[in-house]
Amino acid sequence: FLGGTVSGLRNFRTDFLEEWPTPGTGPHFDTTMSSNFTGLVGKTVQLVCKVKNLGNRTVSWVRHRDIHLLTVGRYTYTSDQRFEALHSPHTEEWSLKIRYPQRKDSGIYECQISTTPPIGHPVYLTIVEPETIIVGAPDLFVNKGSTINLTCLVRYAPEPPPKMTWSHNAEEINFDSPRGGISLVTEKGPETTSRLMIQRAVPSDSGIYTCLPSNANPSSIRVHVVKEEHPAAMHHGDGSTSYAKSLLLPLSIILTLNIIFV
CATH class of the missing domain: 2.60.40.10 (Immunoglobulins)
Known part of the structure; x- marks a missing residue:
């Protein structure tokens, strides 16, 4: 019975605790970064998300309006070629680049870390016309x-x-x-x-x-x-x-x- 308990604790640590990192030590967002971005119609805009202690996790961008996955890591997953994932190696910033933005692109975008369950940080984009x-x-x-x-x-x-x-x-x-x-x-x-x-x-x-x-x-x-x-x-x-x-x-x-x- 004791052996089973030890084995169960080991599995608990492996399957559960590693997925729920101790606050402050696992991957988390730098919430001091601005969450509000304003862009101009037709002029490229970048949404920036800063992640600390990412480890082997990945960062994704999701558009709230239609729950559309736009990017995963440095790869772009949407057929809309106006969107592009940007990240410089060894930095904490993960950006979503939007070319030729339109008023309809205004709204909430979420930067997500691939923990289980994923954790997200919403940013708000407003596209204005001259x-x-x-x-x-x-x-x-x-x-x-x-x-x-x-x-x-x-x-x-x-x-x-x-x-x-x-x-x-x-x-x-x-x-x-x-x-x-x-x-x-x-x-x-x-x-x-x-x-x-x-x-x-x-x-x-x-x-x-x-x-x-x-x-x-x-x-x-x-x-x-x-x-x-x-x-x-x-x-x-x-x-x-x-x-x-x-x-x-x-x-x-x-x-x-x-x-x-x-």
């Missing part, structure tokens, strides 16, 4: 004689736009035109800002203004140059629009009529 915004769109009302001040923002572009062009009613704005008083200031960075200023606005300056970054979609705004403060919408200088004034007069008339007929 976007162009003109502050105050779709409509801006300005007084005749004042300055038209338009601000265009370009976000999530693969790089700052090499060129920023503005057009008025589908014609590129000529800063050397006889009209004068037109200036453009562009500040490039992770978020590129382009400010178009047109001094001494006249009715012919009304129309559709379009900001056209060379590496992102265009954005437009309709500018109305009015002779006096427009009753239905007032420009506040920050691109916001107020409709309160247009409601005051009708409301006062309604209240007066109510008093008369009560």
Whole structure:
């Protein structure tokens, strides 16, 4: 009986304990690594997972959306050639490379270690598209004689736009035109800002203004140059629009009529 007990303990150590390593000594994830990754549409992105004490285990990447096995070790197991396993020998980092990512690639990916059962570490990928915004769109009302001040923002572009062009009613704005008083200031960075200023606005300056970054979609705004403060919408200088004034007069008339007929 004693021999059977010793044999059973030996089997227990072999079959069970080796599969459940002591915390901190067996393979485990470096959780100090970032779990959130952001990529740009069409620009290669890498998800990185750091594993310590891997030993003879293997690391895999699984896509949560469809429980699809993408990579095992340094081998890629999916037919989608945009995905690739990356690992430099004698390092702790295991990466999943995604070429030409699309918005649909956003979601949860899990880095797994081949213990029994496997242990996993989820990472979150967000793929964003370049976007162009003109502050105050779709409509801006300005007084005749004042300055038209338009601000265009370009976000999530693969790089700052090499060129920023503005057009008025589908014609590129000529800063050397006889009209004068037109200036453009562009500040490039992770978020590129382009400010178009047109001094001494006249009715012919009304129309559709379009900001056209060379590496992102265009954005437009309709500018109305009015002779006096427009009753239905007032420009506040920050691109916001107020409709309160247009409601005051009708409301006062309604209240007066109510008093008369009560």
